[in-house]
Amino acid sequence: MHRVMLLVPADVLRPRRPDAHFAAEADAAREAGMDVVLVDHDALASGGADEAVRRVPADAQAVYRGWMLSSERYADFDEALRRRGVVLRTTAEQYRRAHELPGWYADLAEITPRTAWTEGADRSAFVTACGELGSGPAVLRDYTKSMKHYWHEAAFIPDVADATAAWSVASRFLELRDSDFAGGFVVREFENFVSREVRTWWVDGVCRLVGPHPDTPDDLPDADLAAAEPLVRGLGLPFVTADFALREDGVWRLVEIGDGQVSDRPRSVPPGELPLT
Ligand SMILES: Nc1ncnc2c1ncn2[C@@H]1O[C@H](COP(=O)(O)OP(=O)(O)OP(=O)(O)O)[C@@H](O)[C@H]1O
Ligand SMILES: [Mg+2]
Known part of the structure; x- marks a missing residue:
């Protein structure tokens, strides 16, 4: 296998140290023999990718562990690294496929709640998406x-x-997400989950x-992943997380896929146990 270096965000006040949230993972990676290099998250998130990666040396491949980036900012990150001769193991296209629900939904539709989505934040498109689900309770998110x-x-x-009541939930969602609103509305049929x-x-x-x-770090149910295994494998993605919950009828359901580079690690999982390569 090629050598893979780990990129983590630098601490904002002490830029020669890793951000405290990722310091333990950086230490564990170093102990495991990986090179660890710091990047500037604020620059990455605000369109300054070349500046953000200025300390990254040319090397074969890199994996990132850090704060969530929009798919657009991740693509800038990927390009800025390529200009320095570094290739992120997860390409920009692969990041989008894991990070945004429309990227993974079709491959996992059998094991996840039925979902409709919009492009953008239009009320009429939202009402159409609600109509696709028909009637009954749902859960709202964006991509x-x-x-x-x-x-x-x-x-x-x-x-x-009830389009009027649904839109009032969506309006409040938009207000709270503000400039973080990503892609469009995602409306998912409510399923009754009975486990963590x-x-x-x-x-x-x-x-x-x-x-x-990560929200329930001390509670690990014993999940049956047999049905999910070939479908998650079928995504063909280098590094993802998949969250599951037990539905009241005893079936383990997929709640969401995430990109493994930006999925939060529960505090109960030792940093060295995260599989980076
Ligand atoms: N279709 C659904 N039916 C019932 N509950 C749901 C459904 N979709 C989501 N939920 C609940 O809402 C929570 C948040 O949903 P989701 O995981 O999609 O969003 P998130 O904000 O990205 O979460 P995370 O903190 O894991 O990143 C889930 O943990 C689950 O408890
Ligand atoms: Mg979640």
Whole structure:
């Protein structure tokens, strides 16, 4: 295998150190013999990718662990690194496919709640998406995130057939997401989940770690991943997470896919256990 270096965000105030949130992962990677190089997250997130990667030496391949980036900013990151002779193992196209729901939904439709989405934030498109689901409760998010901490205000839609009430949830969602709103509205049929979530980590289609979800780090249910395994492998992506929850009928359902580089690590998972390569 080629040598792979790890890129992590630098601390904002002490730019020669890793951001505290990723410091333990940086240490673990170094102990495992990887080179660790710091990048400037604020520059990455604000269109200054060349500046952000100015300390990265030319090398074969890199993997990133850091804060979420929009697909557009990740593409800038990828291009700036290529100009320095460095290739991110996850291409910009692959990042978008894991990071944004429309990128993975078709491949996993069998095991995840039925979903409709829009392009952009238009009310009429939103009402059309609700119409595709028909009637009944739904959960709202955009291509990358929900507002789950504002459940009744901005996430849970009691009945998609009530367009006025649904739009008031969507309006509040837009207000809260503000400039982070990504892609369009995503409306998902509500399913009754009765377990905590399991976050699984996959490298090249192989499940390398099964852990808790970061919101419930001390609770790891025993999930049956047999049905999901070939479908997640079929994505053909280098590094993803897949979150699962048990539905009331006893079926393990996929809640979402994420790019493994920007998925939060639960505090109960030792940093050295994350499969980076
Ligand atoms: N279709 C659904 N039916 C029932 N509950 C759902 C559904 N979709 C999402 N949820 C609930 O809402 C939560 C947030 O949804 P989701 O994981 O899509 O958003 P997120 O904000 O990206 O989460 P994360 O913090 O994992 O990044 C889930 O953890 C789950 O509890
Ligand atoms: Mg989630």
